[in-house]
Each structure stands twice: as structure tokens, then as C-alpha cells.
Amino acid sequence: MTLTNSGLELMLISSGDGTEVIHHRLTAGSRWALSPADGWEALEFVYVLSGSLMWQSPLGNRVLQRGDSISAQPVKREAIFVAQTECEFLYVASQPVFYHYSENAKELMRLAVDIEQKDGYTADHCYNIMKLSMMVGESMGLSPTQLMDLNYGSFFHDIGKTKVPESILGKPGKLTNEEYEIMKMHTTEGREILRATGLSNLETAGIIVEQHHERFDGSGYPFRLKGGDTHICSSIVAVVDSYDAITAKRVYKEAVPKEDALAELERSRDKYHPDVMAAFFKLAEQL
Numbered sequence: 001m002t003l004t005n006s007g008l009e010l011m012l013i014s015s016g017d018g019t020e021v022i023h024h025r026l027t028a029g030s031r032w033a034l035s036p037a038d039g040w041e042a043l044e045f046v047y048v049l050s051g052s053l054m055w056q057s058p059l060g061n062r063v064l065q066r067g068d069s070i071s072a073q074p075v076k077r078e079a080i081f082v083a084q085t086e087c088e089f090l091y092v093a094s095q096p097v098f099y100h101y102s103e104n105a106k107e108l109m110r111l112a113v114d115i116e117q118k119d120g121y122t123a124d125h126c127y128n129i130m131k132l133s134m135m136v137g138e139s140m141g142l143s144p145t146q147l148m149d150l151n152y153g154s155f156f157h158d159i160g161k162t163k164v165p166e167s168i169l170g171k172p173g174k175l176t177n178e179e180y181e182i183m184k185m186h187t188t189e190g191r192e193i194l195r196a197t198g199l200s201n202l203e204t205a206g207i208i209v210e211q212h213h214e215r216f217d218g219s220g221y222p223f224r225l226k227g228g229d230t231h232i233c234s235s236i237v238a239v240v241d242s243y244d245a246i247t248a249k250r251v252y253k254e255a256v257p258k259e260d261a262l263a264e265l266e267r268s269r270d271k272y273h274p275d276v277m278a279a280f281f282k283l284a285e286q287l
Helices: 098-118 125-139 144-155 159-163 177-184 186-196 200-211 232-247 258-267 274-282
Strands: 008-016 019-026 031-034 044-050 053-057 060-064 069-072 079-083 087-093
Touching: 008 098, 019 031, 031 144, 053 144, 079 144, 125 144, 125 232, 125 274, 144 200, 144 232, 159 186, 177 186, 186 200, 200 232, 232 258, 232 274, 258 274
Parallel strands: none
Antiparallel strands: 008 019, 019 087, 031 079, 044 069, 044 087, 053 060, 053 079
16 A cells, blocks of 8 residues: 555554554545555455545546445555545555555655755655656556556656765756766666665666656667667656756756747657657646
């Protein structure tokens, strides 16, 4: 079970004999997910207390309202839930889970946000990248498994910058060739950081992180992958991250208006996956 974004509040309200009852509150538009895990055999139960919660499953979407519930033992497929309104629900698991996903996930998230601020972004950068990436992924019809991986990979896309010296990360001017080579290592470092957690649901996210600077025309890094050799979720993050980098106000640059940013992306269209670009530009009015 997964903490997925900043629109989630949770509280452990009861526990005993390994069973935990956790109260959740989601803001409208926020996502929460259930996913299988090696060695996890718990009964998991969700009961909606208020609001409207869309369940995205391999069998199609289903809207859960007050009084609706779902359960599984164990969860065998990823399932993503999107709050259509502010929503409250109870999550019950027959094995302890609260500390793992409330504390460990929060620590990784704090690390990701901190490093973006050191790189000249605002604290919202990680969440913006995740939100836009999920919008594109959903519009492209990605499966719940792919969306789960995209959710993690987009949020943690720059976590490898924790290994980059602050003298390079915060440099206001242009990087030297040597500095740029060090900066580029953040992609592979990011994958290693996620791999070191030992969490199986971050394995594919690590691939997304490692490849998010690859380009469709082969001009990216670290492997100069070309065309469809790049993971589709990485291709989504590549477009979204490029757009956000253009529009974001940073220490050494002013923000660029949306229309100018879209025009700049259009001029570089050959660098990005055509299907992702088509989906992204269709969503332009919602940016």
C-alpha cells in the first residue's frame, strides 16, 4: 500500500494482533494506490466514509461512494484510486503497514523535495512533475501498473541529485564540461538510491529515473537510447520535466509564460516521443 502525494492525510486509529485500521483523507484530484508485494499476504479492506473515489482497475473504472467497500487477500494487481471530491475512507490491513509507508515514504519524499530546492526549484516541483505526468499517462491509457510506476518515477526523478556536490547543483552560471558530466550522473545515482531501499515496487521507478533524460532522437543521456528503447514512462517525464524547467522561476532565471514554453517544446519536437507530445499538447489548456 502506497503513499502517493501531498494531498493525503492519514492517521492510525487502531491496531492489535498485527491488524491496523488507518483513516485517510484525500483532497480532490489526489491519488492513492494498492499494489502487490513479495511476501505480503494480508487481507486489505477499504471502506469509503465520505466523498467520491474513482477506482482505476484492469477491469475498468468504478466510482466508490459513501458506504462502498472493496477487499482482497492478497492484492494481486495494482489499483489506483483518484479522489473526485474530498474523500475520507478507512483502510484495514491484517499485517502492520502504517509505519513503513507513512515514515519511510515520507523520508524519501522529504529528500526529493529538499534536493529540488537546492537546485533552485520550489518545494512544489516534485508534485508538479508527478501531477502532470499522471495526467499525461492517464490520457494515454496506461495500465494501473504503468501508472503506479510513473507515479513513483516522476516524483523521484531527480533524487539522484543528492549525490551531486552543492557547488555544482547551486551554481548560478553555466556548468563546465566536467561539471556537466558530474551532473549527468544523477540519473544512474537516482536508480541506485531507489534500488537500495529494497522495495520491489520501486524497481521500475528506478528505470524511469535513470532514463528520464533520454531523448527520442538519441541525443539524451546516460545511454543515448533512441526511439522506443526508452521506457514510455521516462518519455513522459522527459516532456513534463522539460516543460516545467522552462516555465519555472529559479534562482538564475525568470519564469517563461506557458505559451512561450509550449512554442519552445514544439521547436524541439523531434527530441521527444511523438505519442507523449501529442497527449501533452492535448492537455495544454489544463496546464
